Amino acid sequence: MVFAVACSLAYFWATYFVPETANVPLEEVDAVFASSAGREDAQLREQIEEHLGLRNLVRKLAANYD
Numbered sequence: 001m002v003f004a005v006a007c008s009l010a011y012f013w014a015t016y017f018v019p020e021t022a023n024v025p026l027e028e029v030d031a032v033f034a035s036s037a038g039r040e041d042a043q044l045r046e047q048i049e050e051h052l053g054l055r056n057l058v059r060k061l062a063a064n065y066d
Contacts, residue, residue, distance in 0.1 A: 019032050026038040049055050 021032070024032075026041075030036060030038040048062050
């Protein structure tokens with residue numbers, strides 16, 4: 001009985017208080033939950049790309065493609 005009540009309460013809490021995040025980009029989810037995880041990940045990815053020279057490689061390949 002206790003488990004059934006706990007499950008029912010969890011269902012109502014999740015239904016009415018947790019925002020819907022299906023098909024929402026990470027940046028928007030960060031805004032909903034006031035988090036900066038997406039921005040931090042994007043900054044880290046940009047630093048890694050720059051360090052490995054991937055940006056220059058993409059620019060060269062794009063220039064050769066034209």
